Amino acid sequence: MELRNLKTFQAVADHLNLTKAAEQLGYSQPTITLQIKALEKELGHALLNRVGKRTFLTPAGKVLKQHADRLFAVLDELEEGLKRLHNPFGTLVVAAPEYYCTEYLSLIIKSYVGLHPQVKLQLISCNSQETLRRVSVHEADVGIIAGICTQPEMESIIVDHEEFVLVTTPELLQEHGVEHALEQYPFLSYQEGCNLGGFIDECLKEANYVPRSVIQCSSEETIKRAVLNHTGIALLSTALVEQELQSGNLKELFRFSRKAETSVIFLKQRAQEPAIQTFVELVKDVWQTVREGQQ
Numbered sequence: 384m385e386l387r388n389l390k391t392f393q394a395v396a397d398h399l400n401l402t403k404a405a406e407q408l409g410y411s412q413p414t415i416t417l418q419i420k421a422l423e424k425e426l427g428h429a430l431l432n433r434v435g436k437r438t439f440l441t442p443a444g445k446v447l448k449q450h451a452d453r454l455f456a457v458l459d460e461l462e463e464g465l466k467r468l469h470n471p472f473g474t475l476v477v478a479a480p481e482y483y484c485t486e487y488l489s490l491i492i493k494s495y496v497g498l499h500p501q502v503k504l505q506l507i508s509c510n511s512q513e514t515l516r517r518v519s520v521h522e523a524d525v526g527i528i529a530g531i532c533t534q535p536e537m538e539s540i541i542v543d544h545e546e547f548v549l550v551t552t553p554e555l556l557q558e559h560g561v562e563h564a565l566e567q568y569p570f571l572s573y574q575e576g577c578n579l580g581g582f583i584d585e586c587l588k589e590a591n592y593v594p595r596s597v598i599q600c601s602s603e604e605t606i607k608r609a610v611l612n613h614t615g616i617a618l619l620s621t622a623l624v625e626q627e628l629q630s631g632n633l634k635e636l637f638r639f640s641r642k643a644e645t646s647v648i649f650l651k652q653r654a655q656e657p658a659i660q661t662f663v664e665l666v667k668d669v670w671q672t673v674r675e676g677q678q
Contacts, residue, residue, distance in 0.1 A: 389451055391418040396448040399438045471499045471658040478507040478514040479527035482603045487673050495665055502658050511578035518648055524659055526648045530578040542670040543645035546621045549637040552613050568615040570594030571606045582643050590637045
């Protein structure tokens with residue numbers, strides 16, 4: 384059975400008027416008549432009756448009309464579903480450390496919602512290791528992490544390279560001096576298992592710095608606040624402490640040659656999902672611009 388003939392019958396059954404059906408479909412009236420006859424021949428039933436100038440559905444025509452309506456409704460749903468594959472929709476969960484959330488993603492999300500208002504965005508603040516875990520178990524769709532991801536099932540795209548410095552407060556240095564501060568005060572670091580563990584070790588080797596004791600913190604902001612409270616020494620991104628360095632609230636002890644990658648991550652098997660695809664493209668396009676705007 385040809386869908387074209389069935390669609391023609393549906394139009395005729397809706398209007399019960401061959402002329403109006405022909406106008407709707409853009410066919411000539413003889414073409415409409417030929418298609419209906421072809422359908423009647425295939426089904427073995429008359430579908431239309433004419434009484435005077437009026438057209439009526441036969442019992443077979445009424446049955447066919449019911450099923451034709453249902454069939455084309457399903458086809459419309461199918462077409463709409465396929466269209467949605469080309470446009471972002473639904474919920475998109477983005478996970479990232481607190482610093483990225485406040486300084487970068489708050490602006491990026493605003494732009495994304497403006498472009499794709501049909502997507503409902505959720506932003507989760509957590510450290511890089513937790514971000515990796517959430518993306519891997521589908522608790523988040525996209526993540527931003529410090530460092531790179533080596534998990535084979537994950538796509539990792541570098542969007543930035545962060546410069547790091549060793550810092551403390553000038554008050555602590557004035558009281559004890561650099562050497563004494565490095566020897567006596569604790570090193571404020573990320574929690575064990577963080578995604579920057581190897582990077583931090585390499586930086587400490589470069590500075591020839593072996594901390595006497597270590598205090599582990601849950602986030603960059605926590606480390607920063609602890610340093611500002613004269614608790615000890617910390618290794619932090621220059622972007623995070625730029626204002627404090629310029630104002631003199633923090634003092635730079637060492638600037639490292641190594642830089643840490645900032646990466647956007649998502650599962651490879653979900654790379655073609657429109658919401659993920661469009662969000663990742665926006666992050667890649669504007670991350671550097673947002674960073675420059677913060678400076």
